[in-house]
Amino acid sequence: MNSSHTITHRQLFFIITQSQIGVGVLSLPYTLFVKAKTDGWISLLLAGLFIQFSILAIWKLCEMYPKQTIFDFMPKIVGTKLGAVLNFLFVAHLFSVCVVLLILYNSVVSKWIFYQTPRLVVISMLALTCVYCITCTAREIARFLMLVSPLLLVMFIFVGYAYTDVHLLYAFPVGASGIKTILSGSTDALISLLGFDTALVFLAYTQGRSNSKLKAISYASLCVTLFYCFVTFTTYIFFNPVEIVIVPEPVLYMLKAFSFKILERTDLIFLSIWIVFVTTSLISYLFFTAKGVQSIFKLKHHKSAAPYVGIICALIASIPASKLDVQLWSKLIGMSALCCSGIFPIFLLLIAVIRKRKGKGKGAVST
Amino acid sequence: MRSVRLISLFSSLLLLTGCWDQAQLNETKLIRAAGFDYLKNGKIRNTASIPQYLNTESGAGPVNNQVFHAIGNTARQSRIKLDRKVSEQVEASKNLIVVLGEDAAKKDIYHILDVFYRDPKSALNARIAVAKGKASDVISAKFKETETTMGIGQYLNESVRSAEKSSIVPSENIQTICPVMFDPGQDFALPYLVPEKNDVSVKGVAVFHGYKMVGTIFGAQGVMFTLLTGKERHLSMSLTKKITNKHKDRIMNFVSIKVKQNKRTFKVDVTPDERISAHIKLDMKVVITEYPRDNLTTQKKIHSIEQALSKTLTKDANAILKELQDMNSDAFGVGRKLIAFHNPTWKKLDWNKEYPNINYTASVNVKVIGHGIIE
Secondary structure, three states: OOOOHOHHHHHHHHHHHHHHHHHHEEEHHHHHHHHHHHHHHHHHHHHHHHHHHHHHHHHHHHHHHOOOOOOHHHHHOOOOOHHHHHHHHHHHHHHHHHHHHHHHHHHHHHOOOOOOOOHHHHHHHHHHHHHHHHHOHHHHHHHHHHHHOHHHHHHHHHHHHHHHHHHHHHHHHOOOOHHHHHHHHHHHHHHHHHHHHHHHHHHEEOOHHHHHHHHHHHHHHHHHHHHHHHHHHHHHHOOOOOOOHHHHOOHHHHHHHOOOOOOHHHHHHHHHHHHHHHHHHHHHHOOOHHHHHHHHHOOOOOHOOHHHHHHHHHHHHOOOHHHHHHHHHHHHHHHHHHHHHHHHHHHHHHHHHHHHHHHHHHHHHOO | OHHHHHHHHHHHHHHOOOOOOOOOOOHHHEOOOEEEEOOOOEEEEEEEEEEEEEEEEOOOEEEEEEEEEEEEEEEEHHHHHHHHHHHHHHOOOOOOEEEEHHHHHHOOHHHHHHHHHOOOOOOOOEEEEEEEEHHHHHHHOOHHHHHHOOOOOHHHHHHHHHHHHHHOOOOOEEEHHHHHHHOOOOOEEEEEEEEEEOOOEEEEEEEEEEEEEEEEEEEHHHHHHHHHHHOOOOOEEEEEEEEEEEEOOHHHHHHEEEEEEEEEEEEEEOOOOEEEEEEEEEEEEEEEEEOOOOOOOOOOHHHHHHHHHHHHHHHHHHHHHHHHHOOOOOOOOOOHHHHOOOOHHHHHHHHHHHHOOOOOEEEEEEEEEEEEOOO
């Protein structure tokens, strides 16, 4: 592999953070509340714990097959034919994730700012920008994602401003909804935390010790979980439990009420920063997808796949029209994404470990 | 080839502005104050003030305060009808204050406010107030200030703001009342406007229960009300209280104070046999701003003033709590405390019936920390 393509483990940290923080942050408090009531933030912490298992699996897989992406080592683990099929399915899953990112982005933007702009225009603006970004190397992508990371602080401050008008008592009594509902809420939380799976391709480019790589991913996921938890908890003590069920984007709604001397409508400023985070998530997923397409069609460079991937995603994403369609799509794709990104790596690792053991056993017999 | 690429790149810049979603200021008229009343047949009358700034050579000139009325079945419909009466597109995104007529406030106010919460463009940070009588009387009040210098929206906004600063009314806007309005365990209060001949004055607070207005608290009691909500301090939280009857000069019996610090301890207890009691304790640090008898030299003297003030203020506070219980408005959130810390008890009881009967008391403890530049 060309040396200018590699990234450091610090850059990996930013890639994972930026891929994880995405569309979810606006509506997460709402979706969690619907399931787990005011204990939604506990579900989120639990979800953060669960994904650590997937992260460990992904890291172990990439350690066993260094400098290879998932599309390279999948055939080695399950055999060439099944590997090709699974690769194809995985790329289809990645496509659907990109599509759902675009759909949710469009539904928020068209609801809050661009009421009249056609869907296709809003969507293709984002998709084409991302296509341009992924035509470069992994290192350049990592640099861009690092560059926009300070915006996270701005988001943090905006949300923190809500503490000027919160009702801490709304969070009590803690744990009233029971362990079962808290656990069922954590599946929804898991979906919003997805993005760590991009490590399956970015780990192949990462240099450095294997331990520091694991640390980078784990810290990234920890940071994102804590940030989401902060946002969720803030909205829970800002809105009344009865009110939050009618506010699907609580974070924006909360900011809409604040105005400063020189800034009015802080929600619009927050929204523009949020779009950057959607862009970064989409960049890493599109890069992932393009890499997959490259390996399926045995292309020389993923660059040539990028425009097709982007355009196809944009076209599919502009199909669903009504709010209910959007909900259905995001729910279905969310569940499939959970299986493919969260659980699948663990299975893959199990197969890989068992095969290796068998291989070793055979080797021992033959000598 | 290169120049073709460059030219096409730069010309694509022209597309960046987009063609949809424009809202041009010269094609819109901005509502600065909106009023809502219920008519006898149940329809809603929307009154809107749209000031037009007349340009003069020296820049911003006098204001031409235009007031429009429209009647519809819902708040939104009346707005749409209003739009037809006004030459350009009406926009409420810069609204400063919403005024509800007393009759409208006594019905469910959420029915009217829904349109504000739903529209992404609406100004959620607009203030909200209740008018004595009709909101349309307040919005179309005509006197020098509203007609020429600032327009009614700005006028009302400023006068409510100054009332907030002196703590006569709690500071609320459309969004801040929303969580409390939905809360089964807490209620809120809004400024109460009274239209008079030459002005509109903020006379006190309109107290709510759930979505409906249930009563009013007037004048100086409003300051006590705000103190009881636990607000820490404000620019000029002032009170004038009678502390003795001894002097024959009326003015000599009074003392004026300014609250520098206000600390609230709010306790809600449930006894084993499920009797609920609530107690609010205020610890105030005050500065004496007026005391014509002077000679605040000895510790004893100051102490006696402290005690007299504590006594009268405790009486005031308890009177307010009694009034609130009679109106069945849980403005300080006893119910919220029960939900949070005594959840099993809360689930069993009917708060609307229970609240007027709980043992609800207050005590005020005043400490003088200053007396201006003379003693």
